[in-house]
Amino acid sequence: MDSAIQSAIEIGFPLSLLVFAYVVGSTIERRHYRRIRVRERQWQRVPAVTFRSTPASWQVSESGLVTGSVVISVDYFKRFLAGLRQFIGGRVKSYESMLDRARREAVLRLKADAMERGYNAVVGVRLETSRMANGRRNGQGIAGLEVLAYGTGLLLRQPPA
Amino acid sequence: MIHSNTETVPGKRIVQFYGVVSGSTVRAKHIGRDLMAGLKNIIGGELKGYTELLQEARNDALERMTQQAESLGANAVVNVRFSTSSIAQGAAELFAYGTAVRVE
């Protein structure tokens, strides 16, 4: 009888942790996406592009380096799914949304930084992604993922759009 | 869809630009590939399994980036850049990004 209780605890505890992580994690994610979409629509008219050359029609009065970065962590449920994937292989779908969020958030912060400094366009945008390793499990797990977006902010006489 | 990793598409003129488009996939290798890699670590040489895996993933990412560009109505992506990052042990992210433009 004890072994039945023991097994129940062995499965029950991680399972409830997974359920908790899933519920809370996906709520947080949905909220974040909502905020991302709102800001993306708000700042649609500020272009962020990866090419460096500016068209002759643009009259640039000022320029400077702008950056935006974010570190996002993944919830336990997604980490568990990724662990399963590392056994079977294939597309790790659970991490896709984390990366998507991180990138879009970084670009939004880039635009925010540019606008704060008075620019109305960003060119030469570059994105860097790096993993923050979780120190505990010999660097195997991830504590979080950092995305850095940097570029050159431009103040144009005429707003581009 | 035209892809170019230069600022402009050589021989064409950019008439409109949209913004940054990107495509990413996260791929994990399965245990079988790990074993082969372990063996190769002893004798050295190309890890064909991994090469293929990453190539597939890169094409996937490019495909996604193209999809985003198409949804904007662009017909070319310039300044394409690739980035590979290790997400977790055994899982890597392939990221492709560029600027969606309309060329003539």
Next chain:
Amino acid sequence: MSFDPALPDDSVNVSRTHPVREALVLVAGIAGIGAGLFVAIALAVDLLVPRVPPQLESWLFDGSWLSVADGSREGEAADPRSAVVDDLLMRLSAHWPDHPYAFRAVVLEEDEPNAMAFPGGVIVVTSGLLDRVESENELAFVLGHELGHYQHRDHLRGLGRGLAFGLVMTALGWGGGGTARLFTFAGLLAGRGFERDQEAAADAFGLGLVDAEYGHVAGAADFFRRLPDPNDGVTERIASYLATHPVSAERIQALSRTAEEQGWSALGPVIPLATE
């Protein structure tokens, strides 16, 4: 060039699969692989074990470390009942003509009733078990059951399976983590099935020995039939024994069925244990 501030399709980089569905599929897949791997290992071990010569086994698992519990080696006064148990063991194993081990019974001073078969031929019976046994037939069945484990080389099987599974896990390069635990858990569950079969086989063999010795199987399963009474300290101990050697009503029924099939009579005199 002009700027078109449209927003791109943002669903491109995220898959539509529902994560819970993906989780269920992956968990089922990995559990299936773990169980399948364990079954494959168990079958392979079952094939190999009969080829291991008993002499090798006895040599590998020399039971001399048990002399600490058995005072007779050093000339100290051991539990006086160990002679009775030993004698019974000899009588029982005489009905197994080709038994390849030199069996020895050791009585361990412990309140918890238990009986264990150790590799190499040493059977340990706790003083707690001897206190609770009420007839010789009961004790004979317990010893016979342990002898059954020897006959089927069960401890070797368990050892082999554990080793092989552990080796596979190491080769795949895991120490821990959720996936590894899931994999092991699935394997263990699959293993329970094999263990149940082993226990049933040992039961049948033990019952056969009892019939060979006494001419009938009456009283053999009495020890297990005694229902645990929570207020009674003695039967509480039996309950703990039952927990480690799960004895369900099914098991007792299976014993009756086996006796019927084999034509062993369930009627006959039950002999009290000689120590009383």
